[in-house]
Amino acid sequence: MKEFLDWSINYLSEAGIDSSRMEAEVLFAGALNLCREEIYLRPDRILTDFEKTILRNFLARRVLREPVAHILERKEFWSLDFKITPDVLIPRPETETLVEILLSLNVKNTIELSSRILEIGTGSGAIAVVAALEIPNCRVTATDQFLEALNVARLNAERHSVTDKINFVQSDIFSEIPTELYDCIVSNPPYIRTSCLNDLMPDVIDFEPQSALDGGYDGLDFYKQIIPEALNYLKKGGAIVFEIGEKQAEDVTSLFYGASDYEEIKVTKDYSGYDRIVSARKK
Numbered sequence: 001m002k003e004f005l006d007w008s009i010n011y012l013s014e015a016g017i018d019s020s021r022m023e024a025e026v027l028f029a030g031a032l033n034l035c036r037e038e039i040y041l042r043p044d045r046i047l048t049d050f051e052k053t054i055l056r057n058f059l060a061r062r063v064l065r066e067p068v069a070h071i072l073e074r075k076e077f078w079s080l081d082f083k084i085t086p087d088v089l090i091p092r093p094e095t096e097t098l099v100e101i102l103l104s105l106n107v108k109n110t111i112e113l114s115s116r117i118l119e120i121g122t123g124s125g126a127i128a129v130v131a132a133l134e135i136p137n138c139r140v141t142a143t144d145q146f147l148e149a150l151n152v153a154r155l156n157a158e159r160h161s162v163t164d165k166i167n168f169v170q171s172d173i174f175s176e177i178p179t180e181l182y183d184c185i186v187s188n189p190p191y192i193r194t195s196c197l198n199d200l201m202p203d204v205i206d207f208e209p210q211s212a213l214d215g216g217y218d219g220l221d222f223y224k225q226i227i228p229e230a231l232n233y234l235k236k237g238g239a240i241v242f243e244i245g246e247k248q249a250e251d252v253t254s255l256f257y258g259a260s261d262y263e264e265i266k267v268t269k270d271y272s273g274y275d276r277i278v279s280a281r282k283k
Helices: 002-014 020-032 036-041 049-063 068-072 095-105 126-134 147-159 194-199 221-230 249-259
Strands: 074-077 080-083 116-120 139-144 166-170 182-187 234-243 262-269 275-282
Touching: 002 020, 002 049, 020 036, 020 049, 020 068, 049 068, 068 074, 080 126, 080 147, 095 126, 095 182, 095 234, 095 262, 095 275, 116 126, 126 139, 126 147, 126 166, 139 147, 147 166, 182 221, 221 234, 221 249, 249 262, 249 275
Parallel strands: 116 139, 116 182, 139 166, 182 234
Antiparallel strands: 074 080, 234 275, 262 275
16 A cells, blocks of 8 residues: 555646645545555555555546545534535635634523524535534524535534534525524625636636635625625624635725624634634624
8 A cells, every 4th residue: 555655645746736645645545434544554455456446536636636625525624524515615724713713702602591693605514513513502594595505514414413403594695584683693705806716726716616716806795795784683792703815804894894883893813824704793
């Protein structure tokens, strides 16, 4: 196995794949149903012809820049395994910062209290599922414009046994949401400028849904829609939490100040030091 692994690392490297060793290890682990550590604990294992065929297929797809998460049909997020298809955005590590802020805003939740959370644009359902797992007694309404994405999110809710805590709704932002009051609204909306889409890596622009990336002319389309209308869906003192692009903090905070009925407007950096989260509360 070690010889085939070494060949695979070199194959990916020569094709210009960054982190070729790590990616080869992840593909090996996925194809052979092993953890990455086991690959090195069993270097003399003889691969079957069938296993080699699967691995060659995986490697060929990666060389064509297909994301590893699509090849393996899964992605780890918050130390949990999520089903991934081309219908949803692949969860990114920086989005865990969004989850951390969401959880910190709900620490008041106890056995006697129940938080109502609305997620706009749930995609794979990763945020909704983690919220349902981590926040006692919460109820999550998770929306997405696209039925295909909601189907993936439902599968992930089933995988993590939280279907009883999440209500999935097909809705274009607030269009199909009854006017109810929530303790928190959370969203990781599309925020890439339309003019910048073609600058994205082929792994992203050629394989992930453009609808989950394109934030319009200035990247702010969804913030401009959600921020003023969210006031109709938040309880007094309720929180709203967004993921943002690394250079959008000033623009998004300005939208909150412009709406006038928000306070405690804060920007939080991700672990790479970039502005990543904007949060606020309804007055």
